[in-house]
Amino acid sequence: MDEHKLGYKGNGVLQELEILTINAKAEQEVILSKILEKNRAAEYLNKFMNGSIDISAFKSQVPVVTYDVVQPYISRIAAGERSSILCGEQIVELLRSSGTSRGEPRLMPSISEDLYRRTYLYSLIMPIMNKYIQDLDEGKAMYLLFVKAETLTNAGIPVRSVLTSYYKSPQFLQRKHDLYNSYTSPDEVILCPDSQQSMYCQLLCGLVERRNVVRLGAVFASAFLRSISFLEKHWCDLVTDIRTGQINSNITNTTCRLAMESFLAQPNPEVADEIEVICSSKSWKGVLCRLWPNVKYIEAVLTGTMAQYIPMLEFYSDGRIPLVCTMYASSESYFGVNLRPLCSPKDVSYTILPNMAYFEFVPLEDGLKSVQDDEVVENDKLVSLVDVKVGCYYELVVTTFAGLYRYRVGDVLQVTGFYNRAPQFKFICRRNVILSVDSDKTNEEDLHGSVSRAKKILENRNHLLLEYTSCTDTSTVPGHYVLFWEIKYTSEGTAPCAPLDAQLLESCCIAVEESLDYVYRRCRARDKSVGPLEIRLVEAGTFDALMDLLVRQGSSINQYKTPRCIESGPSLKLLNSKAIASFFSPRDPEWTV
Ligand code: AMP
Numbered sequence: 001m002d003e004h005k006l007g008y009k010g011n012g013v014l015q016e017l018e019i020l021t022i023n024a025k026a027e028q029e030v031i032l033s034k035i036l037e038k039n040r041a042a043e044y045l046n047k048f049m050n051g052s053i054d055i056s057a058f059k060s061q062v063p064v065v066t067y068d069v070v071q072p073y074i075s076r077i078a079a080g081e082r083s084s085i086l087c088g089e090q091i092v093e094l095l096r097s098s099g100t101s102r103g104e105p106r107l108m109p110s111i112s113e114d115l116y117r118r119t120y121l122y123s124l125i126m127p128i129m130n131k132y133i134q135d136l137d138e139g140k141a142m143y144l145l146f147v148k149a150e151t152l153t154n155a156g157i158p159v160r161s162v163l164t165s166y167y168k169s170p171q172f173l174q175r176k177h178d179l180y181n182s183y184t185s186p187d188e189v190i191l192c193p194d195s196q197q198s199m200y201c202q203l204l205c206g207l208v209e210r211r212n213v214v215r216l217g218a219v220f221a222s223a224f225l226r227s228i229s230f231l232e233k234h235w236c237d238l239v240t241d242i243r244t245g246q247i248n249s250n251i252t253n254t255t256c257r258l259a260m261e262s263f264l265a266q267p268n269p270e271v272a273d274e275i276e277v278i279c280s281s282k283s284w285k286g287v288l289c290r291l292w293p294n295v296k297y298i299e300a301v302l303t304g305t306m307a308q309y310i311p312m313l314e315f316y317s318d319g320r321i322p323l324v325c326t327m328y329a330s331s332e333s334y335f336g337v338n339l340r341p342l343c344s345p346k347d348v349s350y351t352i353l354p355n356m357a358y359f360e361f362v363p364l365e366d367g368l369k370s371v372q373d374d375e376v377v378e379n380d381k382l383v384s385l386v387d388v389k390v391g392c393y394y395e396l397v398v399t400t401f402a403g404l405y406r407y408r409v410g411d412v413l414q415v416t417g418f419y420n421r422a423p424q425f426k427f428i429c430r431r432n433v434i435l436s437v438d439s440d441k442t443n444e445e446d447l448h449g450s451v452s453r454a455k456k457i458l459e460n461r462n463h464l465l466l467e468y469t470s471c472t473d474t475s476t477v478p479g480h481y482v483l484f485w486e487i488k489y490t491s492e493g494t495a496p497c498a499p500l501d502a503q504l505l506e507s508c509c510i511a512v513e514e515s516l517d518y519v520y521r522r523c524r525a526r527d528k529s530v531g532p533l534e535i536r537l538v539e540a541g542t543f544d545a546l547m548d549l550l551v552r553q554g555s556s557i558n559q560y561k562t563p564r565c566i567e568s569g570p571s572l573k574l575l576n577s578k579a580i581a582s583f584f585s586p587r588d589p590e591w592t593v
Contacts, residue, residue, distance in 0.1 A: 021354070023421070024386050024420065028386070032055055032399065042084055049062065063406065064360075066410075070086075071106075074107050077091055077109070083109075091109045091110065095109075095161065099331075109400075109402040115166070119171040133342075136296065137180055138214065139213060142184045143217045147161075147191055147192075147198075148195075185205050189205065191255075205263060207271070213292045216295050216297075216299070221309035222306065222309060222438045226478055232284065236279075239279070287316055298321050298322070300323070305430070310346075326338055338350055359396065360399070361413075362377050363393070364392075382397060386423070389415060435565060438529035438530055454511035463489055466488050471565060478530055480532060483534070483535045484579070505535050506586050509583060510587065513533050522591050526591055534582055535582065535583045546571060546574060547560055550563075
């Protein structure tokens with residue numbers, strides 16, 4: 001095999017990974033020492049360390065914190081104070097995470113060299129895939145990648161998502177020479193800030209190159225499925241563009257349009273005919289295999305809340321294309337990779353890379369009982385990366401070069417094993433999150449607050465909300481939140497069951513949505529990645545029946561609490577069987593940057 005190709009196979013990177021994981025303990029100590037050395041003058045760190053860079057002083061004196069503690073420092077930097085209040089290097093951007101605090105997006109500090117850490121993790125993905133699947137360099141990837149609009153803080157620091165930052169970086173844009181990272185979409189199309197236009201053009205490119213495509217994917221499964229449902233709606237227009245070699249007049253973004261004009265270049269009636277036949281078929285079961293016959297796998301995050309999308313992906317791929325989850329990452333830090341990419345999405349474990357950040361873990365008694373945000377985590381409770389135990393549950397805590405110290409990421413993980421000395425984790429859930437369709441993450445408290453606000457509207461009209469629970473419904477695309485409400489009519493002297501007033505329930509839907517957090521409202525109103533919220537009214541006595549059912553299944557009557565979210569199974573079946581009417585939010589909630 002020629003050396004050139006061997007280089008792309010990335011054997012060197014895999015050997016490096018071997019050494020890194022064998023020396024996980026030493027590597028972690030080096031990372032922590034470097035962070036303490038570089039950031040020793042930071043105001044935040046100094047408060048606890050008094051200029052020391054001693055690791056044991058760090059472990060005993062620096063507290064474990066949540067975003068609320070870091071937020072005032074971030075706000076000061078955003079307003080123009082020196083980065084050195086948090087870290088030794090210049091903070092060059094603030095990364096807008098999908099996690100929120102008090103309804104506002106969390107902003108994570110980031111320094112220039114973070115880009116190299118992220119790039120390192122990405123550089124492992126194809127060498128790992130190559131070990132399992134041949135000839136990936138003989139075709140292209142149709143990856144649906146999107147950027148989001150960015151803003152500037154008062155002090156002029158860019159605020160953007162971590163992926164936007166990466167896709168705009170030279171590391172991403174100069175990957176052209178890399179045979180394994182050849183994408184069907186031109187960069188101008190990926191970088192188009194209008195996600196609808198971008199999606200249209202990316203699908204168009206992927207369709208034109210259909211026989212050349214060997215990989216499909218998106219970062220999260222929700223975005224991939226959203227694109228497939230977009231295709232279901234717009235394939236006629238796409239086929240026309242391919243047939244005529246002319247891009248649809250709805251593509252108004254100039255750079256995107258120019259790129260597509262040169263991409264399409266000439267009419268292609270044969271490909272247009274093929275796609276038309278496939279897309280006009282009654283059932284779209286297995287459509288991905290027909291549209292992209294040479295695809296070897298679909299890549300997307302399908303772990304955590306994304307697992308709800310596995311059945312839909314299996315439907316579109318007819319269970320014949322492997323679903324691959326490659327990496328685990330966040331705005332705070334990138335974490336790890338899946339070294340067995342062809343395993344079932346349900347069995348995915350991520351091996352944490354010991355050179356990304358300094359990792360510690362809060363042990364959890366059982367996976368479902370997390371430590372609350374306002375509970376103090378004692379320093380001596382924390383376990384270091386190499387000391388976690390197989391089978392146990394932990395909450396992830398990171399210390400980064402960019403100025404997060406013993407920061408609770410909020411993810412609950414379970415140790416499944418070790419790769420050399422580096423532990424492997426199954427992603428269990430996000431602490432407290434009960435509803436999530438896309439990047440929205442709604443916890444029980446947020447949901448309760450929103451429902452409480454909406455129920456006042458009912459009370460003003462002589463109705464009482466007796467009980468409620470919720471679920472996400474991903475049988476619609478995009479998925480949406482469903483609230484099951486049991487309502488009692490309270491006005492005396494009238495019929496016990498007043499006629500249902502659609503307007504009243506619709507205004508409740510709006511009230512709930514308006515008081516859900518920023519990311520939810522953005523997903524609904526701007527990104528259109530979450531559908532209108534639905535209230536399903538259930539008949540009288542439903543929640544009693546639910547309690548009976550759960551008690552029969554083993555819940556204690558003494559400690560019974562109505563679950564605020566029902567994922568699946570007999571409980572959901574019961575609720576749906578008792579639904580008597582359903583109402584949807586008639587408009588988008590208010591949303592501003
Ligand atoms: P963000 O900071 O908005 O990029 O969100 C990061 C969060 O997304 C993580 O802390 C996880 O909760 C979730 N996440 C990222 N990668 C994965 C993955 N592979 N599996 C499950 N959840 C993930």
